[in-house]
Amino acid sequence: MMKKFMISCEESGHICDKSQYHEATLWEKVKFKFHTLFCAMCKQHSKNNTKLTALIDKVKAKNLTSSEKNSIKSAFNKELDKHQ
Amino acid sequence: MPNHKIDPNKWIDLYSDYLFNYTITRVNDRVIAQDLVSETFLAGLKSMKNFKGEASERTWLVSILKRKVIDYYRKINSNKGKAEVRMSYNSDNETEGDWLEERVADPFDKTAEDQIENTELADAIDSCLSKLPKKQAKIFEMKTILNYETETICNELEITSSNLWVIIHRARVSMADCLQNNWF
Numbered sequence: 001m002m003k004k005f006m007i008s009c010e011e012s013g014h015i016c017d018k019s020q021y022h023e024a025t026l027w028e029k030v031k032f033k034f035h036t037l038f039c040a041m042c043k044q045h046s047k048n049n050t051k052l053t054a055l056i057d058k059v060k061a062k063n064l065t066s067s068e069k070n071s072i073k074s075a076f077n078k079e080l081d082k083h084q
Numbered sequence: 085m086p087n088h089k090i091d092p093n094k095w096i097d098l099y100s101d102y103l104f105n106y107t108i109t110r111v112n113d114r115v116i117a118q119d120l121v122s123e124t125f126l127a128g129l130k131s132m133k134n135f136k137g138e139a140s141e142r143t144w145l146v147s148i149l150k151r152k153v154i155d156y157y158r159k160i161n162s163n164k165g166k167a168e169v170r171m172s173y174n175s176d177n178e179t180e181g182d183w184l185e186e187r188v189a190d191p192f193d194k195t196a197e198d199q200i201e202n203t204e205l206a207d208a209i210d211s212c213l214s215k216l217p218k219k220q221a222k223i224f225e226m227k228t229i230l231n232y233e234t235e236t237i238c239n240e241l242e243i244t245s246s247n248l249w250v251i252i253h254r255a256r257v258s259m260a261d262c263l264q265n266n267w268f
Contacts, residue, residue, distance in 0.1 A: 013253060014249055014253065017249060017252055017253050017256060018249070020256075021227065021228075021234075023234065048260045048264075049256060049260065051260070052256060052259055052260045052263065053228075055205060055209070055263065055267055056209060056228055056229065058202070058205065059202060059205050059206045059209060060229065064100055064101055064104045064118070064121075068104075068114075068118050069096065069100055071118075071122075072096060072100060072118065072121060072122045072125065073096045073100075075122055075126070076092075076095070076096055076122070076125045076126065076129070079126050079129055080092060080093070080129065083092075083129055
């Protein structure tokens with residue numbers, strides 16, 4: 001029974017990465033939570049990993065992505081050509 | 085007062101991020117914000133001859149954008165059959181139709197500081213990304229910033245998904261290390 005719960009740090013890291021992209025299953029998340037109960041290193045890693053996601057999301061939310069910028073640019077350049 | 089010149093060729097590169105940031109905090113919808121920014125540039129182009137050089141280009145564009153945001157809210161309000169609020173910004177006929185460039189309190193805008201921090205963070209992420217090995221950087225960017233599906237990336241680069249996750253893991257660890265000093 002206990003064996004099902006126990007995962008290695010390697011696997012825990014893998015689940016942690018997956019959950020950053022919302023791709024971990026519920027069962028994986030349970031195993032991961034259980035692992036972080038006694039593994040301080042994985043807990044810290046998970047903290048940093050989440051923070052990284054948050055930082056990137058912050059930039060992503062408030063700045064234009066390059067594809068969005070390009071679509072604005074192409075519409076604008078069309079008008080600019082007409083203008084000159 | 086310094087006399088500012090207007091040059092639409094560089095507008096998008098110089099101001100689109102700032103204007104987008106300004107808009108997104110007000111309309112809270114990426115697609116609408118993108119449309120409004122795009123419209124602002126086009127409106128700016130059309131009324132270039134009205135630019136008097138009293139304010140900087142950016143301030144002038146923001147003043148156009150402000151009107152666009154107001155118009156947007158008016159439009160969605162009248163769609164719902166709500167009463168329209170009429171406001172007259174120009175009391176005399178002479179200035180009718182001018183953009184309110186000199187009345188915009190742009191330099192003291194409370195999002196200005198956010199924008200600086202955001203730009204710095206974006207720069208920091210970019211520079212950390214450029215320190216990664218090329219393949220790692222590419223995959224990390226596809227997955228994290230462009231939000232591609234795991235499967236799409238695997239197919240495109242012909243790697244297995246476990247391979248992908250190992251690369252993502254290494255990239256994330258180095259990114260976190262690199263950003264550690266200033267941003268954690």
